[in-house]
Amino acid sequence: MKKVKKNMPRFLTQLFFFALILMISVNKNLIEMGKAGIAFLSSASLHALCPFGGIVSIYQFATVGTFVQKIHQSSFVLMFIVFLMAVLFGPVFCSWVCPLGTFQEWLGKIGRKIFGKKYNKFIPEKADKYLRYLRYVILLWVLYAIGVSGKLIFQEYDPYFALFNFWTSEVTVTSLFILALTVIASIFVERPWCKYACPYGAVLGLTNLLRVFKIKRENTTCISCDACDRACPMNISVSASGVVKNHQCISCMSCTSDQVCPVANTVEMTTTKGGVTL
Amino acid sequence: MKIKSWAMGIIILVLFFGGIGATSALNLWSTTSTKVPVKFTSGQNAGSYNPADIRGSYTFGEVSSLFNVPLEELGIAFSLNDVEDVALFKNKDLEARYESLKEQGYEVGNGSVKMFVALYSGAPYTLEDDTYLLAPAVDILKAQGTLTEDQLKFLEEHTVEFIEENTKSAITKNIEAPVEPAKEDEKVVKGNTTFQEVLDWGVSKEEIEQALGGKMPNPLTNIRDFCLKEGIEFSSIKNTLQAKIAP
Numbered sequence: 037m038k039k040v041k042k043n044m045p046r047f048l049t050q051l052f053f054f055a056l057i058l059m060i061s062v063n064k065n066l067i068e069m070g071k072a073g074i075a076f077l078s079s080a081s082l083h084a085l086c087p088f089g090g091i092v093s094i095y096q097f098a099t100v101g102t103f104v105q106k107i108h109q110s111s112f113v114l115m116f117i118v119f120l121m122a123v124l125f126g127p128v129f130c131s132w133v134c135p136l137g138t139f140q141e142w143l144g145k146i147g148r149k150i151f152g153k154k155y156n157k158f159i160p161e162k163a164d165k166y167l168r169y170l171r172y173v174i175l176l177w178v179l180y181a182i183g184v185s186g187k188l189i190f191q192e193y194d195p196y197f198a199l200f201n202f203w204t205s206e207v208t209v210t211s212l213f214i215l216a217l218t219v220i221a222s223i224f225v226e227r228p229w230c231k232y233a234c235p236y237g238a239v240l241g242l243t244n245l246l247r248v249f250k251i252k253r254e255n256t257t258c259i260s261c262d263a264c265d266r267a268c269p270m271n272i273s274v275s276a277s278g279v280v281k282n283h284q285c286i287s288c289m290s291c292t293s294d295q296v297c298p299v300a301n302t303v304e305m306t307t308t309k310g311g312v313t314l
Numbered sequence: 315m316k317i318k319s320w321a322m323g324i325i326i327l328v329l330f331f332g333g334i335g336a337t338s339a340l341n342l343w344s345t346t347s348t349k350v351p352v353k354f355t356s357g358q359n360a361g362s363y364n365p366a367d368i369r370g371s372y373t374f375g376e377v378s379s380l381f382n383v384p385l386e387e388l389g390i391a392f393s394l395n396d397v398e399d400v401a402l403f404k405n406k407d408l409e410a411r412y413e414s415l416k417e418q419g420y421e422v423g424n425g426s427v428k429m430f431v432a433l434y435s436g437a438p439y440t441l442e443d444d445t446y447l448l449a450p451a452v453d454i455l456k457a458q459g460t461l462t463e464d465q466l467k468f469l470e471e472h473t474v475e476f477i478e479e480n481t482k483s484a485i486t487k488n489i490e491a492p493v494e495p496a497k498e499d500e501k502v503v504k505g506n507t508t509f510q511e512v513l514d515w516g517v518s519k520e521e522i523e524q525a526l527g528g529k530m531p532n533p534l535t536n537i538r539d540f541c542l543k544e545g546i547e548f549s550s551i552k553n554t555l556q557a558k559i560a561p
Contacts, residue, residue, distance in 0.1 A: 068404060
C-alpha cells in the first residue's frame with residue numbers, strides 16, 4: 037500500500053501558467069496605460085494566447101483567409117500544440133495549463149473544507165448526466181455565432197477573459213456575472229465551468245476517444261477501494277472502467293497509482309494494451 | 315510505455331515552449347496583427363503607405379516610423395505631454411483619454427490620427443465629418459503651410475480645444491454642430507464593419523454590389539480592408555451603405 041501524495045508536478049505547472057497569464061495581462065494593461073511595463077514579459081492580449089481562438093477562426097481562415105477579429109496567428113500555433121498534446125495524452129491542457137480550470141480547482145479546496153465528503157456530489161446524477169452535454173451545445177452555438185459574424189462574440193460571455201481583465205472596460209457585465217456564478221458554483225462542484233459549459237473542453241474531451249496514452253485500470257491487481265473514483269474531479273467512475281474513454285476526463289492523473297491508487301502499476305497513463313473499455 | 319506526473323509536467327512545458335520557439339524561428343508566431351498598412355498603388359503617392367489604413371492598435375511609435383511623422387510632433391498634436399512613453403501609446407486609447415469630448419459629440423480617436431497623418435504628409439485622404447482634431451494638431455498642420463483652402467476651411471470647423479484641468483467642461487471652438495458618436499450596438503459602418511453586418515442591418519447583397527460596382531466578396535470580409543485592397547475609396551462606400559441602412 038502506498039501513501040496518497042499531492043501531485044506536485046501538476047500543481048507547479050498550474051501555478052506557473054496561472055502566474056504567467058496573470059502577469060502578461062497586467063503587463064499589457066500597464067503598457068496600454070503608457071507605463072513602461074515588465075520588459076522581459078510578453079504584452080500580448082489574452083485572445084492572442086488562447087488556443088480556442090484558433091478553433092473559432094478555422095472557418096473564417098478557410099473561407100476568407102483572415103482570422104476572427106482580435107485573434108492572431110499565435111492562437112493557431114497554440115491550437116496545434118494543444119491538439120497534439122490532446123491526441124497524445126488527452127485534455128491535459130484543461131487540467132495542467134488552463135488558468136480558469138486552476139482557479140476553479142483552488143476554489144474547490146474551500147468547498148472541500150466546508151462540505152467534506154459531500155463536496156462535488158450536489159448535482160443529482162440524472163440531471164448531471166445530461167448537463168454534461170451542455171458544453172457541446174455551447175460549442176456549436178459559439179462556432180455558429182462567430183462563423184456568421186466574424187466577431188469574437190464569445191468574449192462577452194467568457195469568464196476566463198473576465199477573470200484576467202476584470203479591472204478593464206473591455207469586460208462585459210454578462211461575463212462578470214458568469215465568472216461570479218462559476219466562483220460560487222466552484223464551492224459546491226469541482227470545475228463547474230469545465231464540466232457543464234466550456235466549449236474548448238468539449239472539443240478536447242473528444243480526444244479521450246482516440247488518445248495514444250490512455251488511463252487504464254489493471255483489473256487483476258485492483259482491490260476495488262474506489263479511491264480513484266473519489267479522487268476524480270470530473271466524477272468519472274474509474275473503478276468501473278478498464279480504459280477511461282469518458283469525454284469528461286481531463287487527464288489530471290489524480291486517479292493513477294502515481295497519485296491516489298494505493299496499488300502500484302494498477303491505474304496508469306500508458307500505451308500498453310490491456311483493460312476493458314466500459 | 316507509461317507516463318508519470320513529473321514526466322507529464324516536463325513534456326507539457328517542452329511542447330508549449332518548444333512549439334512557440336520553433337514557430338518564432340520560422341516567423342509564424344505573431345501575437346498582433348501585421349502592422350504593415352496598404353500602399354497607394356497609383357498617383358504621385360504610389361508606393362507610400364496609405365494613412366487610411368492606420369489601425370487603432372498601432373502605437374504612436376509605429377505611426378511615426380511608418381509615416382515619417384516625428385514622434386514629438388505626434389505627442390504635441392494629441393496633447394500627450396503627461397504620457398510616460400508616447401511611442402507606446404496606442405491610437406485606440408485616444409477615445410478613452412478624450413472621453414469627455416466624445417460625450418459632447420466631438421470624437422478624437424484613430425480617425426483623428428489618420429487625418430492628421432494624411433494632412434501632415436500630404437497624402438490623398440477623404441476628410442470625414444465626424445472626425446475632429448485637437449487645436450495643437452491644427453496649429454502644427456497650419457505651420458507647415460501646405461494645406462489647401464478647402465482643408466483649412468474643414469479644419470476651422472473641426473478643431474476642438476481640450477482643457478485638461480476640467481475635462482467635463484472641455485470647450486470647443488469654431489465648430490459645427492457635432493456628429494453624434496456611434497454606440498457599440500448602433501448600425502454604423504466603421505473601420506471594423508464586415509459585409510455580413512451590413513447584410514444583417516437590412517441592406518441587400520444587390521445594394522452592396524451596386525455600391526461597390528462589382529461583386530461582393532465573402533460576407534465575413536472587412537469592408538475597409540476590401541476597399542483598400544481594391545483601391546476603392548472607403549469613405550464613399552461607407553456613406554453609400556450607411557444611407558441604405560434603415561434607421
